[in-house]
Amino acid sequence: MRYKTNLSQRGQADTATYRFAQGLGIFSIVLGLFEVVCGRWLGRLLGLEDKEYIVRLYGGREILTGVAILAAKDPTPWVWGRVAGDALDIGTLACGYARDRDNIGSKVTALAAVTGATAADVYCAAKLSGESRLPLPPVKDYSNRSGFPNGMPRAKTGTAFVSEVVVETV
Amino acid sequence: MRALVWHGKEDIRCETVPDPKIEEPRDAIVKVTSCAICGSDLHLYDHFMIGMKKGDVMGHEFMGEVVDVGPGVNGRLKVGERVVVPFTIICGECEQCRRGNFSLCERSNRNKEKADTVFGHTTAGLFGYTHLTGGYSGGQAEYVRVPFADTTHIKVPESLSDEQVLFLGDIFPTGWQAAAQAEIEPTDTVAVWGCGPVGQFTIRSAMMQGARQVVAIDRVPERLTMAEAAGATTINFDSESVVERLNDLTDGKGPEKCIDAVGMESHVTSTVDGIYDRVKQALMLETDRPHVLREMIYVCRPGGTLSIPGVYGGLIDKVPFGAAMNKGLTFRMGQTHVNRWTDDLTRRIEQGEIDPSFVITHQCGLDDGPEMYKTFRDKEDGCIKVVLRP
Incomplete structure (x- = not known):
C-alpha cells in the first residue's frame, strides 16, 4: 500500500495516477510478451537482424518491470525503471538506424512510439514522486453504526423465514 | 423527467428523458422518492458487464409512490400507495416464481432469447441492468415504469422512513x-x-x-x-x-x-x-x-x-x-429472490431488530449522481452507501 504509515492504515485510494501506473504495468507486460514472441520479426523491421535476442531480452525486461509495477506496494521506483528502459530502447533504435537506412518508415514510427511511451512514463513517475506519503484525509468514524438499535442479542433469532407469497417450498 | 443515463465507461449523466408511460396492463408508474447506487451499478459504470446501450437509465434500488396503474393490476396496487420495488421483475405466476425463485422468473425478461443464448436459459428481468436482463429503464430517475407491478412491489408501513426500508429492494x-x-x-x-x-x-x-x-x-x-x-x-x-x-x-x-x-x-x-x-x-x-x-x-x-x-x-x-x-x-x-425474504425483513425492521439506515454515508440529489458514482467507486470521503433524492 502506497500510503502505509505507522499510524492507522488507510486503504489505497484508487487515484488517477495509481490507476495510470497500473495501466503502464499492464502495457509493459503486453508489449514484453509481443517482443518475446515476435522478436525475430521485430528485429528485422528495426535493423537488428542478427540481434533478435536483444529484442527478446528487452521483452523480458518489459515483462519483469510490468509485474513489479503491479505487485509493488509503491510502484514509483518501478515506473522510473520503465523510464530508464525507455532510454535504452531509444539508444538501441538509434543504433539500428545507424547500421542501415532500410525500413526507415518503420524505424521512425518505432522511435515515435517509444518517445510517446517515454513521455507517459516520465509524467506518471514524476506525478507519483510528487505525491505526499502521508495518509489520506482522516477516516470517517463509523464505530457507532452497528445497525442493531436494541443490541445484537435481541436480533439474534437464528432463523430465516420465507415470505407467505411463496406457495411452494423448494 | 430527469434521470441518470449511461453513455459508456465512466460516463453517466443526469439528463432529461421522456416520461415513462403505462405500456402493458400489469404496469404501474412509480414516482421515485429515494434511490441508491448499488455496488453492482459500478460494474456497469466500469463497463465490465456486456449488454448496455447508450441512453439506458440506471438504477435498480428505488422506492416511491404509485402514481398510475394499468387495468391489469386489479386492485393489488393502488395509486398513492408507498412501495419499495425489488430489483428483480417477477410475474408471480410461472413455476420459478411459485417456488419462490423470483430472480429466475421465466416471463419477465423481454429479451429472453438473448439470455437463453448467453446463459442457456433465461433469468428474471432486472431494472436498469443490461439488455441481457430485459433492458428495462432503471430507478435512478424521477419516475419509473414497473412491469408486472401487481407482484413486483413490496408495500411498506408508513411508520418506517425511506432510509429504513429502501434497501429491502436489494442489498x-x-x-x-x-x-x-x-x-x-x-x-x-x-x-x-x-x-x-x-x-x-x-x-x-x-x-x-x-x-x-x-x-x-x-x-x-x-x-x-x-x-x-x-x-x-x-x-x-x-x-x-x-x-x-x-x-x-x-x-x-x-x-x-x-x-x-x-x-x-x-x-x-x-x-x-x-x-x-x-x-x-x-x-x-x-x-x-x-x-x-x-x-x-x-x-x-x-x-x-x-x-x-x-x-x-x-x-x-x-x-x-x-x-x-x-x-x-x-x-x-444467484441473484436475490427478493420477495422470498421481505415479509420477514420488514417485520424485523418494524420490531427494531435492525435499522438498515446504518449503512448510508452520503445523500444528495440526482444532479450530483454522476459525481457520486466516482466517489463511491473510488471509496473516497468514507463513502460506503449513496442515497439519491430525485
Whole structure:
C-alpha cells in the first residue's frame, strides 16, 4: 500500500495516477510478451537482424518491470525503471538506424512510439514522486453504526423465514 | 423527467428523458422518492458487464409512490400507495416464481432469447441492468415504469422512513439470502469477503442467523470499522494474510462458511493470481477477477459451504476446482429472490431488530449522481452507501 504509515492504515485510494501506473504495468507486460514472441520479426523491421535476442531480452525486461509495477506496494521506483528502459530502447533504435537506412518508415514510427511511451512514463513517475506519503484525509468514524438499535442479542433469532407469497417450498 | 443515463465507461449523466408511460396492463408508474447506487451499478459504470446501450437509465434500488396503474393490476396496487420495488421483475405466476425463485422468473425478461443464448436459459428481468436482463429503464430517475407491478412491489408501513426500508429492494435481502444459503449453525465461523454495502448486510445477517463468529475481510478502514461496530472480527488484507489469520481464528481448520460479497472486480492484490487476472482482463482473455473465489476454496473447511452474492458476469480462469471437489464444498449462489425474504425483513425492521439506515454515508440529489458514482467507486470521503433524492 502506497500510503502505509505507522499510524492507522488507510486503504489505497484508487487515484488517477495509481490507476495510470497500473495501466503502464499492464502495457509493459503486453508489449514484453509481443517482443518475446515476435522478436525475430521485430528485429528485422528495426535493423537488428542478427540481434533478435536483444529484442527478446528487452521483452523480458518489459515483462519483469510490468509485474513489479503491479505487485509493488509503491510502484514509483518501478515506473522510473520503465523510464530508464525507455532510454535504452531509444539508444538501441538509434543504433539500428545507424547500421542501415532500410525500413526507415518503420524505424521512425518505432522511435515515435517509444518517445510517446517515454513521455507517459516520465509524467506518471514524476506525478507519483510528487505525491505526499502521508495518509489520506482522516477516516470517517463509523464505530457507532452497528445497525442493531436494541443490541445484537435481541436480533439474534437464528432463523430465516420465507415470505407467505411463496406457495411452494423448494 | 430527469434521470441518470449511461453513455459508456465512466460516463453517466443526469439528463432529461421522456416520461415513462403505462405500456402493458400489469404496469404501474412509480414516482421515485429515494434511490441508491448499488455496488453492482459500478460494474456497469466500469463497463465490465456486456449488454448496455447508450441512453439506458440506471438504477435498480428505488422506492416511491404509485402514481398510475394499468387495468391489469386489479386492485393489488393502488395509486398513492408507498412501495419499495425489488430489483428483480417477477410475474408471480410461472413455476420459478411459485417456488419462490423470483430472480429466475421465466416471463419477465423481454429479451429472453438473448439470455437463453448467453446463459442457456433465461433469468428474471432486472431494472436498469443490461439488455441481457430485459433492458428495462432503471430507478435512478424521477419516475419509473414497473412491469408486472401487481407482484413486483413490496408495500411498506408508513411508520418506517425511506432510509429504513429502501434497501429491502436489494442489498438487505441480498445479504440475508447470502447468509441463509450458507445454512449457518450456532457453532459456525462465517468469513465474509468484502465490507461494502452487501457485505455489511451479510455480516449482520450472519449474526442474526446465529453464527458463533463472523470475520469481515476488506482493506478500507471505514468499512472495517463499520463491520467491527456490528461485532465482527476484522482482517485488513493489506496488512495481514487472510488465510493465516482465518486459520488462526478457527484452530487451524478454516471457517465453515465463506461468503463472497465482492464478485467480479476483486481488488488487484500483489499476489500472483491478482496480477495474472489483471493482465488477462487487459488482453480480453478473461472477464472477471476471481481472486476471492480462489481464496475461499483454499481456506474453507472441508465439507463447508461457499455462498456467493457477489456478481460475476462472464468467464473466470484458474479456479482450483480440484480442491473444491476433494474438500466436498457446497456452492450456493444467484441473484436475490427478493420477495422470498421481505415479509420477514420488514417485520424485523418494524420490531427494531435492525435499522438498515446504518449503512448510508452520503445523500444528495440526482444532479450530483454522476459525481457520486466516482466517489463511491473510488471509496473516497468514507463513502460506503449513496442515497439519491430525485
